Amino acid sequence: MEDGTVERARPRDRILETAQDMFHKHGIKGVGIDAITEAAGTNKMTLYRHFDSKDDLIIQCLRATACKAGAMWEKFETEHPGDKLAQLHAWVRVAADMLRADGRGCDMANAAVELSETDHPARRVIKELKEAQRDRLVTLCRDAGIGQAELLADTLSLLLEGARVSVQSVGTEGPSAQFVRMAEGLIVSFRGSTASG
Amino acid sequence: MEDGTVERARPRDRILETAQDMFHKHGIKGVGIDAITEAAGTNKMTLYRHFDSKDDLIIQCLRATACKAGAMWEKFETEHPGDKLAQLHAWVRVAADMLRADGRGCDMANAAVELSETDHPARRVIKELKEAQRDRLVTLCRDAGIGQAELLADTLSLLLEGARVSVQSVGTEGPSAQFVRMAEGLIVSFRGSTASG
């Protein structure tokens, strides 16, 4: 009973969770430390006891978000054990769901847009996490028996990245509405050329 | 001789030009009014005599940038008069050049990311300009004799949008490096299915 309270996690965890949510919804520069601590039901001093600075908090949020996304990949494996092609289709479906449900794009990409300073500490983290994300998709494509796995993975990556940005510019009824058709068409097309690879 | 001085355009034009450049490089929330006016060689009062607010300046900058991009489309027509397919390939080439030369993405998309407030006055302008941009590409694809013109145009749009975002996250050596191959492959693929349309 002593740790069964979902409502009252440790302040650090509440801050991290709240900050992720608020950064996602309002952007990094669109939300201040005070707003985060208030929404997390704590105060500024406690935040600065757990995080060195706002930049540090940003980085920890990005890592936490990436970690959650990583859990999704494990779900692909458990739901379609061994069937890499089914996992790839699951990736497309999950991506499409995100496009439909979430008006804001990828936290890492958004952060890269907002933090334009080339030497910002978060930038190397963003690059690192995005590259890991790419590697996973490339591996999945390769294991699914696709010849030009890198090219398909990169194409799908750009397509999704573009769709998540497009949603923010013109909404879900814009070009991103066709994401599934595009992605599935690409997979079919690349599968067709598997024999040559 | 009275208006031949490039160095000394009217203050309003200098402000607009400088603001476009600085918003593009440092982001909208990353640059203040003081920095713009100083870089434009003028002062804050003069800015506020020509623009109602920073939001107004943002909108005028977006319109000006879109206008410049529009001039590019006219160049396609003059360089390849009547040859719509050549114009489409020119579009791909210009897009790839942007990816290589410019580390920051599309001003409109970046603005949409930064200005997360759903009722921000710039958002309807962004949507309007992006939709006009899409219409032009759809028309070009259709006039080039491609069957599923909308789908190709939307796919190319998302691909470019994604590439411009990806450059900001992982640099020019990431997935966006394959943009030309992807785009040209798509055009070939869609051309192949023209007979059915």
Add this chain to the structure above:
DNA sequence: TCGTGACGTTACAGACCGGTAACACCCTAG
């Protein structure tokens, strides 16, 4: 019981932000 550490509260520093007021200046048109 005592003390130790995590947490909360208040206040504040210093900087930056968007935006305005008041006034001086200069060029040009009449």
Add this chain to the structure above:
DNA sequence: CTAGGGTGTTACCGGTCTGTAACGTCACGA
């Protein structure tokens, strides 16, 4: 010469931002 519009200068307002200092509180464990 004069009037006026566009411009530059200075100072300022109120607000917000990140980050810190000092102090109070409370629970828990030795």
